[in-house]
Amino acid sequence: EDQVTQSPEALRLQEGESSSLNCSYTVSGLRxxxxxxxxxxxxxxxxxxxxxxxEEKEKERLKATLTKKESFLHITAPKPEDSATYLCAVWFSGGYxxxxxxxxxxLAVHP
Amino acid sequence: DARVTQTPRHKVTEMGQEVTMRCQPILGHNTVFWYRQTMMQGLELLAYFRNRAPLDDSGMPKDRFSAEMPDATLATLKIQPSEPRDSAVYFCASGSRQGGHEQYFGPGTRLTVT
Structure with a gap:
């Protein structure tokens, strides 16, 4: 079954404390x-x-990476304004x- | 600044009433998606259109939900009759192949059915 799993469900960081969010997937033919x-x-x-x-992409304090089974969203030196829910989504063969x-x-970032 | 717009932003209605939600996709986008978001289920795809034609509506309860695109600038999602379990935030998103397949979301319609 095609599935996307994110971990952890919730993450609390202190301002400046870098961390990573995980997105693992089991789909046929990731596009x-x-x-x-x-x-x-x-x-x-x-x-x-x-x-x-x-492949890697960066934007300000965020960097996303991709392997054959998962993706990571790395947050470097986060600020309180980075507090939000981060969602990953996959597009796959046959899914149009x-x-x-x-x-x-x-994610909650505290001063 | 191109954005997806949705109306109404909030809707409170009584069980059994008809609810219509509207979406204006980003000009030039040829795919339109309707999602429902709840705390329990997260984001669920209800239906989507490409070039105004419905491609998949398997996520919708067919007996009460219907989705249409009367023209390229308007998508509608209708619930008739509404039930308390339909209470959720409904998002519309649009995208294009040329844009790389990412979807751009509207602000959502928060529906409460009492």
């Missing part, structure tokens, strides 16, 4: 993996697309443009 950020009361905001194993979303990781 793309997407990371989104969601703030309370808002729609998910697109962050990155990764298409092949070994359909994405399967993980349940998300709730």
């Amino acid at each position: 793309g993996l997407f990371w989104y950020r969601q703030d309370p009361g808002k729609g998910p905001e697109f962050l990155f697309t990764l298409y092949s194993a070994g 443009n359909k994405l399967i979303f993980g349940a998300g990781t709730r």
Whole structure:
């Protein structure tokens, strides 16, 4: 069964304390993996697309990496404004443009 | 600044009433998606369209939900009759192949059915 699992469910960090979020997937024929950020009361905001194993993308304090089985979202020296829920989603063969979303990781960064 | 817009932003209705939610996708995007988000289930895909044609609505309860795209600038999601278990946030998203297949989400409609 096609599945996307994110860990941990929740993460509390001190400002400046770097960490990583994990997204593991079991789908047939991965065509793309997407990371989104969601703030309370808002729609998910697109962050990155990764298409092949070994690919990396960076944006400010965030860096996303992709292997054949999982993706990591590394957060370097986080700030309180990085607090949000981070969602990953996969696009796979036979899914047309359909994405399967993980349940998300709730990140709280405290000063 | 191109954005997906959704109306209404909030809707409170009584069980049994009809609810219509509207979405204006980003101009030029040819795929439109409807999602439902709850604390328990997370983001669930309800239906999606490409070039206004429905491609998959397997996530929708067919007896009460319907989705349409009357034209390229409007997508609608209708619930009739509504039930308390339909209470959730409904998101519309749009995307394009040229854009790399990522989806851009609207602000959502928070539906409460009492």
